[in-house]
Amino acid sequence: MKYRAYSEYKDSCVEWLGEIPARWTLEKFKYLFQVSNEKNGVEPVGQMLSVSGYRGVEVKEYNDEAKKRTLEEVAEYRVVRKGQLVVNTMWLNYSGLGVSDYEGYVSPAYRAYRFTKNVNKKYIHYLLRSNPYVMAYTSQMQGIRPNSLQIKTDDFQSLPVLLPSVVEQECIAKFLDYELDKIDLLIDKQVRLIELLKEKRQAVISDVVRRGLNHRVKLKVSGNEWLGEVPEHWGVSQIGWLCKVGNGSTPNRDNQSYWLSGDYPWLNSSKVNDDIVTNAEQFVTSKALLECSLPLVKKGSVIIAITGEGKTRGTSALLMMDATINQHIAYMTPLSKNKILPEYLHLWLQSKYDQIRFESSGGGSTKAAITCSDVKKYIIPLPPLNEQKVIVADVEEKKRCFNTLVMHCEQQISLLKERRSALISAAVTGKIDVRNWQPAAKDAA
Numbered sequence: 001m002k003y004r005a006y007s008e009y010k011d012s013c014v015e016w017l018g019e020i021p022a023r024w025t026l027e028k029f030k031y032l033f034q035v036s037n038e039k040n041g042v043e044p045v046g047q048m049l050s051v052s053g054y055r056g057v058e059v060k061e062y063n064d065e066a067k068k069r070t071l072e073e074v075a076e077y078r079v080v081r082k083g084q085l086v087v088n089t090m091w092l093n094y095s096g097l098g099v100s101d102y103e104g105y106v107s108p109a110y111r112a113y114r115f116t117k118n119v120n121k122k123y124i125h126y127l128l129r130s131n132p133y134v135m136a137y138t139s140q141m142q143g144i145r146p147n148s149l150q151i152k153t154d155d156f157q158s159l160p161v162l163l164p165s166v167v168e169q170e171c172i173a174k175f176l177d178y179e180l181d182k183i184d185l186l187i188d189k190q191v192r193l194i195e196l197l198k199e200k201r202q203a204v205i206s207d208v209v210r211r212g213l214n215h216r217v218k219l220k221v222s223g224n225e226w227l228g229e230v231p232e233h234w235g236v237s238q239i240g241w242l243c244k245v246g247n248g249s250t251p252n253r254d255n256q257s258y259w260l261s262g263d264y265p266w267l268n269s270s271k272v273n274d275d276i277v278t279n280a281e282q283f284v285t286s287k288a289l290l291e292c293s294l295p296l297v298k299k300g301s302v303i304i305a306i307t308g309e310g311k312t313r314g315t316s317a318l319l320m321m322d323a324t325i326n327q328h329i330a331y332m333t334p335l336s337k338n339k340i341l342p343e344y345l346h347l348w349l350q351s352k353y354d355q356i357r358f359e360s361s362g363g364g365s366t367k368a369a370i371t372c373s374d375v376k377k378y379i380i381p382l383p384p385l386n387e388q389k390v391i392v393a394d395v396e397e398k399k400r401c402f403n404t405l406v407m408h409c410e411q412q413i414s415l416l417k418e419r420r421s422a423l424i425s426a427a428v429t430g431k432i433d434v435r436n437w438q439p440a441a442k443d444a445a
Helices: 071-075 121-128 131-140 153-157 166-211 269-274 286-291 342-351 353-360 372-377 385-428
Strands: 009-011 019-021 025-028 033-036 047-052 056-059 078-080 085-088 097-099 104-106 110-115 160-163 219-221 229-231 235-238 243-247 264-267 282-284 302-305 316-319 329-334 379-382
Touching: 033 078, 047 085, 047 097, 056 097, 078 110, 085 121, 097 121, 121 160, 121 166, 121 385, 131 153, 131 385, 166 229, 166 342, 166 385, 243 372, 264 286, 269 302, 269 316, 269 329, 302 342, 316 342, 329 342, 329 372, 342 353, 342 379, 342 385
Parallel strands: 047 104
Antiparallel strands: 009 019, 025 160, 033 110, 047 056, 078 104, 085 097, 085 110, 219 229, 235 379, 243 329, 264 282, 302 316, 302 329
């Protein structure tokens, strides 16, 4: 849909804003807001809040880190009242601010501001999170390290706030609420489609690895509850009988002789998310290999993350280069090329991801770890080598098809987010005139 522009513009005298509608005004931030220094005290107010770069102020997930906070710590946290502006000064280059719909509290690193003038708070929310403003914050942020940049309080409070009339502000806020809801709904549909595609992909892998490609083949009881029935002509084996299994370590970071000018790729558990590992970001020396119990894992091995609370634990990858690993990864190197293909082993581990996760958390306890002994005891169905090759080729082709569909969905999400961002910027800076906007009749109905 095309939107008309305003009939008359003027120079804002602010380089990053450019021309603005003739009747709009600019006012410094400090004349519209006053910092709120209210603290929690003995009784915390509401829930802990944080700022999302995408949606603004949200209720913070109550994790183990939050549970460790003492009442004394929380007492010093800043109170946020509904309708106040919350600012994370170290996250402004990622839209780290927004008007809160909640009462709660934030860490002392945040700031909370009260509105001191009659403005539409939702309009201000959209305005201060728009691209031109984020670029303005970014240009004024300072610091030694990239992840600790901040904008000075005086610079932030001197920023010009673009103000149409309050009636116009309300029109813009209503327009954006409505249009962004539609865009967010489309994004949610694409996200759900990606989830369904990934579930289907996992089901396809599991079915082929468990039964092979011939669904009319005779089956036999495997004797293992993980496997159930398997084709009659398949074998069943423990991974420890088929592969050398072990894990690594982390050399002392303070000992430069272990790290400086290292030639051996050293992998941490995040690398399993590559699926196929072909490079490394960190390297260790031959001295580290000798003195730190580091295995040199051969190309063609399979690695699996064995610790962690996130999705990484239980994730496997195919290693396509010689490398060494840390203590959070186990490796499986086939003892014989005539028994099991590493590609087939990798597929089987992918198919059993959920079971591996469940068992490694003790069926719901806090164990949350896999041991090398566990890996050795995993029971795996063992088709003849030629059939393993056929299974791998078939699954890889199916995965390529699913991955293409997932990539298309991700591209759609990216385009929708770009449109969302552009629409906000155009509306709050007066590039489009939405004063007479009304929802389409079919939508209004």
